[in-house]
Amino acid sequence: MTGASRHYVLAAGGTGGHLLPAFALATELERRGHHVALITDSRGAEIPGKPDFMPAHVIPAGRFGKNPLSWFKGIKAVLEGRRMALRLFESFEPSAVVGFGGYPSLPTILAATSAGVPTVVHEQNAVLGRVNRLFARRVDAIATAYPEVERLDAKHREKVHLVGNPVRAGVLSLRDEPFPPLGEDGLLRVLVTGGSQGARVLSEIVPDGLSMLPPALRQRLQVIQQCRAEDLETVRERYRTHGIPAELATYFEDMAARLADAHLFIGRAGASTIAELTAVGRPAILIPLPIATDDHQAANARELAKSGGARMIRQERFTAKELAKQIKALADNPQGLANAAHAAWNCGRPKAVEDLADLVESFGGVDMMDVIRVGGNNARRASQGAPVGQALRRPQRQRAARETAK
Template identity: 80%
Template sequence: MTRATRHYVLAAGGTGGHLIPAFALAAELSQRGHHVALVTDDRGAALPGKPDFLPAHVIPASKLGRNPLKWPAGLGAILEGRRMAMRLYESFQPSAVIGFGGYPVFPALLGAMACDIPTLVHEQNAVLGRVNRFFASRVDAIATAYPEVARLDEKHAAKVHLVGNPVRAEVLSLRDEPFPAFTADGLLRVLVTGGSQGARVLSEIVPDGLAMLPPAIRQRLQVTQQCRAEDLEAVRQRYRSHDIPAELGSYFEDMAERLADAHLFIGRAGASTIAELTAVGRPAILVPLPIATDDHQAANTREIVKSGGARMIRQEKFTAKELAKQIQALAQRPETLATAAHAAWNCGRPRAVKDLADLVESFGANELMDVIRVGANNARGASQGEAVGQGAGA
């Protein structure tokens, strides 16, 4: 089918959780022949992974916190960001503006609404974020990553579309690869990551937890762990003292390959992390970040834990003894780990970026295509992922 070239603006705050799905959508829309621009903040413009073709427009943004003395400055930044966004829209002429969460989305969507441009938001987490919550009644469509999203009012159900979380192409390409062979006497490869906010507790607990495993499991361990740079030497010494082979680093460029080789993941429960785990099908022990807004990381684990693809441990209960207990339950028999991997895989939504792009394309198409495309996405959402689930098992 011949597609008409259109322009779209993606708006996202400067964190990977917001920008990774935005980058994935930008690549898909560009591949379909459209022109895409990014509205973000300074952090977002500098984040690794931004496609070369995607121009980044940095606009002022701020949150209106609890201190009234800071409201005038914050409001001033928002209004200036709105003016800058409107100037961009005047020249770029977007068919729609899509928000992915974060404070730059606020002025970007305000500007779009002032210019009468269709607007959409994508919520990566299982709890509707604050900015998306504010705009829920005002936008034309709400794309979600999970069948159940807390803080999303039922009165908006007609414009909710379940699409999933877009993941990086190099991760999605691993979906049809088999789970790595795991035998009763083979290596048990463990991948540990925690992000900049959460790596320290993992660095403190995981080495000791692995050391508490029965010798038959401990002697087969091969660990890859991402740590804060300042923690690397201390963690290295912990592993040495336990005689457990471990490769440590503050950043791994080939994370997709390491995920492909892993038999078990231990880490936080950010939306992008869970999307990648379910895209590839990897069992996990998840430790939600306790300070995450609205406890959204714990909510993110609900679907994969219920399926049997992961186990969740609250940070206050995350001890070496508890970790060893959960690993032993998963890894004592090869079939247990393989079954968990398949359960995680079944939670994946591999068409997420395509379904989101279809929804976005419905804004700017002719009226007939609007009905077809939006209707199809609503059908997926209304069935709580049934169509997507069938795709995952294909």
């Protein structure tokens, strides 16, 4: 622990991509002796993995669709969520509020900035999300998972801190384990997932793509694939027809163990997926979700693909023939996969949760600023005693601002 115990509020929307980094940060802050509360929406409250010590406060977050007639309802919900967040701040008195994106971050960060509470936003993707874009000018710090983030205005560069994307402890513990041995005649284990709900395109393309590999390679395959419930039997029959051993399920509880055994990953390019692949060091064939906001999954995949740790196939070009071609290019020899695994490993940022916690701890504390262990210019500025980002607000200013906000 670095200093006295403090209170922090984390705000995250109702998807695993937003919640899992928040859970990881909460665990690290609690380990350092701090108290942490979560603000989320009704969907977020159902996401598994929330630490038992962290209370969850569900607020109305508001949604803004394409129909302007729905905006009044969304604005009303945001204002109510802001009021609820302010009431929590009165009793909990957070030293800082951290937003991870998603609808609940909007009223929470709005409340924090109006109440004078220091604010940090964490962007998991390689494109700055809508809520984080909205508050980029007003927050005290912007933590990023990638060295290059699209839609991030250059004028906010001074408050940007590259920390990475926190991953689950069970996955991070695999970082120092070697890549699974792969002899010329050994099993080639392929892990296929399409996010929390699965992806139908993977169920339709992957079995046929694997069947088009050269016989010597195809006979070594052992597949583990996540599918939608309605696709399970169809996919099982396809693998049976092709003579490829495959274990199928709608959800795998032991995903960390599956990733540890895998020689090759095939799936989407969500932020958490990329973070885990690079934490462990696993080569991948990535098919970005084409309808992802601002095409952020393609942006997520670029760093890993450029390094040689992955191949990216756009969904419109994702055919069985193209998949087989890319797998063959990676797996023609054991060293090819091992080299790709090492390239992926080099893209990992295993200190992400520690660096993010250091950044968060630097706000709202005592007069002496804690050192922030992050890379780039910010690390040099901190080591030289220069301020990082905007000046820190002190607790007295927070309380005065809260009184004004009332």
